[in-house]
Amino acid sequence: MNKKEREGMLKNERHFGDDLASAVERVRNPVVVGLDPRWEQLPAGLTDASPADFSQRADAYRQFCQEVIDVVAPLVPAVKPQAAFFEECGPAGMVALAHVIAYAQKHGLLVIFDGKRNDIGSTAEAYARGILGREGQSGWEADAVTVSPYLGADSLEPFATVAGDRGAGLFVLVNTSNPGSHMLQDLQVDGRPLYRRVADYVEGQSADTRGKRGYGIVGAVVGATYPQQLAELRTAMPQTWFLVPGFGSQGGTAKDVAAAFDQRGLGAVVNNSRGIIFAHRKPAYRERFGDARWQEAVEAATREMIAQLRAETPAGNLTGS
Amino acid sequence: MNKKEREGMLKNERHFGDDLASAVERVRNPVVVGLDPRWEQLPAGLTDASPADFSQRADAYRQFCQEVIDVVAPLVPAVKPQAAFFEECGPAGMVALAHVIAYAQKHGLLVIFDGKRNDIGSTAEAYARGILGREGQSGWEADAVTVSPYLGADSLEPFATVAGDRGAGLFVLVNTSNPGSHMLQDLQVDGRPLYRRVADYVEGQSADTRGKRGYGIVGAVVGATYPQQLAELRTAMPQTWFLVPGFGSQGGTAKDVAAAFDQRGLGAVVNNSRGIIFAHRKPAYRERFGDARWQEAVEAATREMIAQLRAETPAGNLTGS
Numbered sequence: 001m002n003k004k005e006r007e008g009m010l011k012n013e014r015h016f017g018d019d020l021a022s023a024v025e026r027v028r029n030p031v032v033v034g035l036d037p038r039w040e041q042l043p044a045g046l047t048d049a050s051p052a053d054f055s056q057r058a059d060a061y062r063q064f065c066q067e068v069i070d071v072v073a074p075l076v077p078a079v080k081p082q083a084a085f086f087e088e089c090g091p092a093g094m095v096a097l098a099h100v101i102a103y104a105q106k107h108g109l110l111v112i113f114d115g116k117r118n119d120i121g122s123t124a125e126a127y128a129r130g131i132l133g134r135e136g137q138s139g140w141e142a143d144a145v146t147v148s149p150y151l152g153a154d155s156l157e158p159f160a161t162v163a164g165d166r167g168a169g170l171f172v173l174v175n176t177s178n179p180g181s182h183m184l185q186d187l188q189v190d191g192r193p194l195y196r197r198v199a200d201y202v203e204g205q206s207a208d209t210r211g212k213r214g215y216g217i218v219g220a221v222v223g224a225t226y227p228q229q230l231a232e233l234r235t236a237m238p239q240t241w242f243l244v245p246g247f248g249s250q251g252g253t254a255k256d257v258a259a260a261f262d263q264r265g266l267g268a269v270v271n272n273s274r275g276i277i278f279a280h281r282k283p284a285y286r287e288r289f290g291d292a293r294w295q296e297a298v299e300a301a302t303r304e305m306i307a308q309l310r311a312e313t314p315a316g317n318l319t320g321s
Numbered sequence: 322m323n324k325k326e327r328e329g330m331l332k333n334e335r336h337f338g339d340d341l342a343s344a345v346e347r348v349r350n351p352v353v354v355g356l357d358p359r360w361e362q363l364p365a366g367l368t369d370a371s372p373a374d375f376s377q378r379a380d381a382y383r384q385f386c387q388e389v390i391d392v393v394a395p396l397v398p399a400v401k402p403q404a405a406f407f408e409e410c411g412p413a414g415m416v417a418l419a420h421v422i423a424y425a426q427k428h429g430l431l432v433i434f435d436g437k438r439n440d441i442g443s444t445a446e447a448y449a450r451g452i453l454g455r456e457g458q459s460g461w462e463a464d465a466v467t468v469s470p471y472l473g474a475d476s477l478e479p480f481a482t483v484a485g486d487r488g489a490g491l492f493v494l495v496n497t498s499n500p501g502s503h504m505l506q507d508l509q510v511d512g513r514p515l516y517r518r519v520a521d522y523v524e525g526q527s528a529d530t531r532g533k534r535g536y537g538i539v540g541a542v543v544g545a546t547y548p549q550q551l552a553e554l555r556t557a558m559p560q561t562w563f564l565v566p567g568f569g570s571q572g573g574t575a576k577d578v579a580a581a582f583d584q585r586g587l588g589a590v591v592n593n594s595r596g597i598i599f600a601h602r603k604p605a606y607r608e609r610f611g612d613a614r615w616q617e618a619v620e621a622a623t624r625e626m627i628a629q630l631r632a633e634t635p636a637g638n639l640t641g642s
Contacts, residue, residue, distance in 0.1 A: 036444070054460055085442045088451035088462015091416040098412050118437050118469055120499040123357070123405045130409035139375055139411015146459040148439055150494055152501030174472055176439040180473030183522070187515065189508045194515070197505065 008060065014134075014167025016144055017206075017215035021266050022242060023077035023110050028318040029306040030265070032112065033072045033241070034273025035081040035100065037061040041278045043294040058092040058191050060086065065100040071298045073107035075306065078143075080243075080271055083115040099138050105134070105141070112243065113142035116173065120155045128162035128170075137166055144169040146221060146243070160205055160218050169217040169241075172289050174198045174234045177223025177246030195229075199237055208242040215241050215267065222260065224252025224270065231259035234267065240270040248275030248305070254312035265318035270309065335455075335488025337465055338354025338527075338536035341562060342587050344398035344431050350627040350641040351586070353433065353564070354393045355594025356402040356421065358382040364615040379413040380408065386421040389598050392619045394428035396627065399464075401564075401592055404436040426455070426462070433520045433564065434463035437494065440583050441476045449483035449491075458487055465490040467542060467564070470519050471505075481526055481539050490538040490562070495519050496554065498567030516550075520558055527561040536562050536588065543581065545573025545591065552580035555588070562587040569596030571624070575633035586639035591630065597622045 011264055024030050039051045039060075046064050049056030069079065081100055086093035101111045118125045129146045130138055144206050147170050159170045175185055175195040185195040188190045199220065206216030218240050224246035233242070242260050246252040247270050260268035279301035280294035289297040310316040344383040345351050347511050358381075358421045367385050370377030390400065402421055407414035422432045430439035438448045451459055452466045468480050480491045496506055496516040506516040520541065526581050527537030537560050543551055545567035554563070568591050600606045600622035601615035610618040631637040 036445070038447075047617065052457075082440075082444060084438075084440055084447040084451065087460070088447040089418050090451065091412060093451070093460065094415045095412040116439050116469075116472075117405075118439075119403075119405055120497075121499065122359070123403060126405040126409040130411065130414070131403065137374075139408070139414065148437070148469045148471045150469045150500060150505060151437075151497055152504035152506070154499050154501030172432075176441075176472055178472060178475050180441065180475030183473035184471060184515065184518065185473070187510045187518065189510060189515075194508065194510075197508065201504070 007010040015211040016163065016167065016169025016217040017209070017241060018211040018213045019143070020077065020110060020166070020269065021170070021215065024266060024269065025318055025320060027075060027077055028320050029076065030261070030269045030315050031076040031302065031305055032078045032080050032166070032269045032271040033068065033076055033302065034114070034245075034271045034275050035065045035068060035079055035277065036273040037064050041221055041274070043280055044128070044291040053087040055092040058086070058089040060097040061093065062096040062099050066103050067295055068298055069100070069104050069107055070107065071295050072276070072302050073104070073109055075299070075302050076109070077271060078110040078112060079104050080114050082111040083113060083275070098124065101140050103140055104180065105143075112144045112171065113125060113145045114165050115138060116146050116148050118148040118151050118155050120151055123160060124158035125162050126156050128159045129282070132163055132168035133166035142168070144171060146171045146173065148173050149201075153201065156205065156218075160209065163217055164209055169219060171219040171221050171241070172198065172202050173242040174202060174220040175222050175226065175229055176224040177250050177252065181223070184241055196236070199233055203237040203240050206237070210239055213266065215239055219243055221245065224257045225250060227256045227259060231256065233259075234259055244268055244270045248272045254308040258313040261314040263314055263317065265313070265315040274306065322504055336532040336637050337484065337488065337490025337538040338530070338562060339396065339532040339534050340464070340488070341431060341490070341590065342534040342536065345587060345590065346639055346641060348396060348398055349641050350397065350630055351582070351590045351636050352397040352398055352623065352626055352630065353399045353401050353590045353592040354389065354597050354623065355435070355566075355592045356386045356389060356400050356598065357594040358385050358406050362595070362602060363600055365612040375410040376413040379407070379410040379417040382410065382414065382536065383417040383420050387424050388616055389457065389619055390421070390425050390428055390430065391598070392616050393623050394425070394430055396620070396623050399431040399433060399590060400425050401433040401435050403594070404434060422461055422463055423573045426464075426471070431464045433460060433464050433492065434466045437467050439469040439472050442479060443471055445476050445479035448484050449480045453484055454487035455491035463489070465492060465540070467492045470522075474522065475520070477526065477539075482536055485530055490540060490543050492521065492540040492562070492564040493523050495523060495541040495552055496543050496547065498546040498573065499586065502544070517557070520554055524558040524561050527558070529562050534587065536560055540564055545578045546571060548580060549575040551578065555580055555583075565591045568595045575629040578630070579634040582635040584635055584638065585635070586616050586636040593626055597626065
């Protein structure tokens with residue numbers, strides 16, 4: 001980002017790093033609810049349509065996600081729709097995704113479009129323009145997008161430039177929570193794992209776009225399943241927001257993610273998808289609520305996660321804004 | 322891919338590695354026309370609509386791409402629509418993309434969906450199911466998709482499994498043609514560049530899915546701008562199809578890509594986007610055809626690239642099927 005672009009960004013009323021801090025403080029917790037509508041796990045009653053009819057299926061996804069949003073909007077700062085499940089329904093799914101994003105924002109939530117997009121130069125700009133920005137600026141109008149770094153710096157800068165221009169943000173994959181992440185991310189380069197190279201780059205971009213609350217608009221995806229690495233990265237990336245997946249279903253606990261936060265309880269948001277939206281399938285909740293009252297299972301699971309993070313991480317220090 | 326999955330794949334009538342070989346032999350050249358509709362470069366006459374109206378813009382992209390397909394379908398084996406430019410138009414763009422893909426296939430072309438998607442496990446499967454497969458199997462029905470490898474093996478296998486099941490293929494980013502590719506891809510790991518690790522993995526997957534013509538369904542994206550690396554990778558990946566970007570506008574020449582082919586002239590397809598679809602803007606063609614006869618510029622540029630590859634690469638050895 002050059003000087004002129006940075007000035008343009010700072011003139012913008014919105015700054016994703018600051019907006020995320022405000023959203024987290026408003027509800028006094030860092031929970032992101034992942035919207036991963038998987039057909040075979042939807043509550044009974046939503047799956048009367050034929051899964052082979054993309055348009056009916058997309059409509060069921062829209063309805064399901066909107067009902068999840070109704071429950072979680074007063075409780076959490078943000079949702080993260082997973083583009084893959086909407087894309088699985090073809091164009092009809094992408095229409096549904098746009099509706100879900102608009103609905104979430106109307107209810108006061110920030111929206112992270114989990115698309116793990118990547119391309120170079122003006123093609124990366126086209127993705128960013130398509131996905132990011134409010135008020136008629138884009139087709140999906142998300143507040144942030146996830147991005148993959150394999151193509152290098154000239155694939156990340158265009159996303160940051162467009163995001164800055166629109167008051168939006170991005171999260172770059174740095175150290176992910178899946179077992180296969182070892183294949184490339186943990187390879188040793190000059191005595192350090194590869195992901196530290198990506199981390200250095202992202203921190204530089206964050207520093208360059210730092211807002212009033214101390215964090216930039218270029219965040220990092222850092223998995224919950226490697227607490228030691230999370231702690232190292234928090235130290236190495238003091239100006240970078242972390243998006244932490246892997247909580248709950250993937251094995252990460254509140255204790256595991258404690259090191260992701262700064263002392264104010266800012267600096268990280270923690271995603272939970274299946275553990276919240278499909279809570280009605282967990283034995284404990286199934287007994288209490290069943291499929292019929294699945295929305296109450298969503299609420300109970302969200303409140304439980306919030307309580308765990310407040311009890312065991314610096315998120316307990318958050319003061320309401 | 323386990324034994325059962327491999328048997329399922331081989332029972333399938335379609336095998337992407339074989340289908341690509343047949344398509345290349347049918348037209349006796351390896352040219353892929355990249356469909357990157359950029360608003361500001363469209364020929365006059367297609368840009369009467371308002372670019373801010375996503376649905377009008379998407380419709381102009383559809384019309385432009387269909388006219389390109391009308392010209393190139395008898396000449397080349399495949400087209401590669403760039404998803405970013407369609408996504409830039411929001412859901413309407415994704416509808417247009419589905420029309421363009423169907424139109425290309427109806428005219429006998431293979432279609433590579435350039436989406437550089439990536440995610441893990443069942444989420445990666447959802448992307449693959451959404452993008453790949455014919456006859457009502459998916460929303461876009463492409464024959465292959467480009468995929469990014471940063472997340473590791475558990476992000477690539479699900480794509481290969483779904484692709485195999487549907488007679489489709491994928492191309493994994495290995496060594497790309499952009500300047501920023503050095504940031505990660507060229508880092509030294511145990512004395513070799515990182516991209517060689519990805520190359521080894523991809524070759525293993527290709528070997529595992531090898532068809533009758535000697536190539537698997539998991540290809541590699543290898544840039545035209547580093548001829549020496551292209552030659553090394555050809556030797557290291559004898560069963561892997563290469564998708565070679567960077568020809569023309571990005572500086573790669575026919576001589577540069579010669580090492581990408583096997584002696585039959587198979588093993589690589591070479592993409593050209595701007596150099597073909599926006600040929601009417603190049604001085605030489607602008608003079609001859611102008612905006613009004615842009616389709617003739619597309620044809621002339623395609624024929625010129627075919628002639629260059631036949632003259633200077635093993636593609637000259639291709640025998641018609």
